[in-house]
Amino acid sequence: MNERPRVKILVSGETDDQVGHEILAKLPGVELLPYDPNNAELSAAQRDAEILIPPYRGSHRPIRLLSQLPHLRMVQLLSAGADEWASDVPAHVTLASARGAHAGPVSEWVLSAILTQLRQWPALVRYQDQAVWAHRKFDADTLSGKRVLIVGAGAIGTAVARLLEPFGATATLVASSAREGVYAAAELPGLIGDHEIVVITAPLNEGTRGLVGRSFLAAMPDGAMLVNAGRGQIVDTDALVAELDSGRLRAALDVTDPEPLSSGHPLWSLWGAVISPHSARTVPGTNLGLSW
Template structure:
């Protein structure tokens, strides 16, 4: 992983546990797999503890790591660096995506509350006019507020499920679109299953939590965006390509919809793109995931997984080959 992250990912308590559990390669960590030092470490490594910035782990690298039995990723997705060859070798894989889901869900709830109260356009009006009597300048038909919201959750991913839990604090009615969730499971989650067209057409807020796969790319296309009612708030903390940026821009420029976008397509948007200037759009630089002191959760989870491995127990957060096609 990137050496500059090590103290954030493994705060003192987690680092101390790590040193008790394992014989660490020194100096720790590697940032590449090409040097003689990397060759020496790979030749005897039983576990690779990886993080942001990990180089590609493919068949050629695995040939240099004959003792490797596990990859524990102290970050979110493993799909960006881990080849299926690892699974073919029988290597077990774990990820800290569950820990990374916590701040994303918290950010999403904050975005829903602030967006539903139209805090972002009102803040711009307040700054420009220096008077709090700005509500009259907004279309009353587009006013939301948080009481009795219908929130459509697109994807019962780790993050989507946490968002569903957090939404209980505002007593929202939650619609869920996820083709992998059964009616019984939806009932357990306390949500109402809905077709995606129905969800976008009847929700006050649409929040996106699906992975970026060939099946989900462009799922919120021009037709579905047009189905959203005037005043609908779109929150995207998942991946930019899930939403048709051109179609969304048209509805945001007209003021028909509002949006909180932590991700876009492309990312970042070109300097002259109209979304930069719109009062009804709040853009953030892909920061919903773990930042600052939140990053330590990832390392703590990874050390927990290493402890399970050391004691012969299965991972609590495994990443299985069969699931790679439908997870982030």
Template sequence: MPVPEPSAALFLMDPVHLPRLFPGPLLDRLAGSVRVPRRAGPLPAAADGVDPAEAELVITGWGCAPLTAGVLAGLPRVRTVLHAAGSVKAHVTEACWDRGLVVCSAAGANALPVAEYALAAILLCGKDALRMRGTYAAENRLPDPAATGRLGNLGRRVGIVGASRIGRRVIELLRPFDVEVSVYDPHLPRPEARGLGVRPLPLDELVATSEVLSLHAPLLPETRHLLDARRLALLPDGAAVVNTARGALVDTAALTRELESGRLSAVLDVTDPEPLPAGSPLYRLPNVLLTPHIAGALGNELRRLGLAVTEEVERLVAGEPLRHRVLPGDLDRIA
């Protein structure tokens, strides 16, 4: 069934994000396809001549209130929700599906910077950069060549947990490098894994054979603490964990114990809880790089999310199929 062509839209998000997602020229481009206000808010409200009762489209972002039946009652003509961010789980409710709304997400655009961050972390881990940094600072000398025999990315075994959008992008970015890539994803058919050029493995075998393990799975009830104490113990001595997905995929207490022992290293852009308590050892351990959830789109990368939404609006107006739809059945396997 074709998606109705919209003529008016509202922005539902924390207003601080609007100029970052849609800087002036991009907002002007969007306004060439659909009437939009120059203001945003977490809940529907009349703005710049656009009344919620006439809007056929809402463009959501971080800080959007959940689109409950009560909220949607004030948006009687809305048929499409375009999310200028990644996950839609925080604001798309059953009421949206009950009404038959078309939902799209800019998760694909957000995948690129996360994958770039993960690639950089994987390559740094291959050089054991975290430990070498600490040794350099403590001893103020270049490393003894005899102590660098295990360093380097030639033939490094990299394990990818989750063939998600981001996981697949990481696999793609790793292709120019001389690394051996394996993947675990229960939803990935073996022929498709071969098409990606990676070796599918059961999770325990993947963990036990990976020198760098990069997490790209969604957080679901069945994936919480996917890396528990038992699986962390399977990692080879000197292995590294890279987490740009969700902190709760890993048992933080178990990982902390492994890191405190010095057996593993980690690059963690997400943690559980987030942020960590001020006294967490992960802030000070020399074999840990801890960053404040910066892998996803931020700064000038946010325009990429706004552009993805703008292009979807242009497809709507042109009567073309949308490229980034999210279906109800997707929610059980996506972030």
């Protein structure tokens, strides 16, 4: 009996992706083809790959290699979002994301970002840097009783809602279409003003690009907080900068537009902004692509 040919998988050879080699090497019927995501050309052997796995970091880099893979059947991303690849992957090739794999760490980041802002940790750390005992220099706030609007009711958004419950906060979930316990995106305008915190966990697509613009931000109550763990392009950066500069709103951002931010970008210096470098998902074990 003839053996079935092994499935050839192109796997990044970078340090963060070595764990993928270890896991896939244990599967029967698989041939691993390591590659360098920074190289513009594939070898003859690498061009025979049927499955492409982009690297954990900077996953967009191998997009330029797609035209060199005539036998490609699938692209398996390690990220929850597929927007960077969607327009470049041929229609006959399956594009799969790691939807749900990062719900644990990203939802934890959202909760930590909210608490960081409410309990005034940025100001506390600045006072600490100056060796100032900042007792009663400002008022902290509590998450208890807060109403949180979560735009994006997928695995991450629903995980955020679950984490909020023990803190006594109330979550309102919104998705592209309504279902039990979830509002439709068309209902957003009537919901924004009733929530002190807005969390973005939606994917980037034509329906969400620029969704959080001037009118959206203007509808948020004075003192409200925007938390973006989705994609930077969902938020109008100029409009957000204007609101933060006025002191009317606060924000916690893991993603920005542009990304990365230049050293002179105004978001860096605005008192009401807390920024992390697109690292909400990055905790030990997440490059395994495994859900918590």
